Amino acid sequence: MTRTASNTALAISPQVGSIDAYMQGVNSIPVLTAEEEKSLAERLFYQEDLDAAQRLIMSHLRFVVHIAKSYSGYGLPQADLIQEGNVGLMKAVKRFDPSVGVRLVSFAVHWIKAEIHEFVLKNWRIVKVATTKAQRKLFFNLRKNKKRLGWFNNDEVNAVANDLGVTSAEVLEMESRMSSQDQAFDLSADDDDQSPNFSPAQYLEDTNSDLAEQVAGTQWEEHANTRLLHAIKTLDERSQDIIMARWLDDGNKMTLQELAAKYSVSAERVRQLEKNAMKKLKQAMGEL
Known part of the structure; x- marks a missing residue:
């Protein structure tokens, strides 16, 4: 996997062009569904399929960028932080066991952070001075x-x-x-939970956001949107149009009166159709 992983990182390395172009490139790579990820991970884990490894790495480069941004306040080039995070991602992909039952991003966060931490540690003194x-x-x-x-x-x-x-x-x-004296990056072995000591490892990263939680939220939103679209297709054409015009058209939502004029019925009739359509949608989404 080393050869393929190295070529993957170099193909869209942040060192090649501008960092903005790199970010735009990795964000354009589709995120894998849970089923796609599991299939690729099993091909890699059981068959050592390097093409599967490449797809797993490429689809998770955007998460490395997200994590690297939380270390941007320490005077180190963003491109270097991303490169180190990519190394951690490749290590995670190599060690990922699909039978554990967790998403790769949750497993990879540790490895990505570990590589970035090591890089910051090596540069801690010069950054401080x-x-x-x-x-x-x-x-x-x-x-x-x-x-x-x-x-x-x-x-x-x-x-x-x-x-x-x-x-x-x-x-x-x-x-x-x-x-000033250099400070140990990690707590010493004799520190415990009762000690009021702190180390850079405890506050180096911005902990305001949880990447795994954000990814899970995004995936759930995509899943919910897919279910809604399938449910809408179970409605008749007029009901579909009413729901789309009343609830899903952000640009130009129509009023009951406008839809009443469009279908030559009363506004009350449109309201009834809308209510029935919403009831059917809830029932359809519950069955999907």
Whole structure:
């Protein structure tokens, strides 16, 4: 699977073109239904079908982009975060067991986050010290001007600021960054639930949204829409038109009076037809 997975990632890599074009490309790839995903996963798991692996990877690239966005506030290129997440996705696809009974996206979230976490961890120190060209220049100049250990006094801060052409606040901020110690990414082994300790691993990611929950919601909405369309087809042509015009046409919904004029009946008759049609729809959707 390694060869196919690598070619898949390179085919629409965020490094090839603009990040917006990449996102547009992966969002255009259809999401697999539960049945399609299970069939492909079984072909890969039991038959080592590389074409199935490629389809599984391609259809889940959009979720990697979604996860990578939640790590965008740390001075690291979005394309790099996505690339690392793609590596995690490929590892997840390789290890996915379709007999477990969960969707691939729920299983893959752990692997995608693990790769992104590892990437951020390797770059944690440089991100903390200097994230812009101006900050890096100040960092190196400040190290050259700092002749001793310990904090600058006010006169030294002002002198360095004048020499480097920056504000005293910028000097103090950079000195604080340079003097701080690296923090462990994960909690140590002796930490427990009762400890008031924190680590970057606990707050690095934006946890305001649950990807698996969002995917499940989207899939349920698509399923419900499909059932509704099938149910509408069980109605007669006039009832279909009334339901579409009254409830499903976002652009130009018709009133009872307009439909009454269209079918040369009273508005009350249209209301009755609408009520009967809605009752039939509920019954049809319950049977699907």
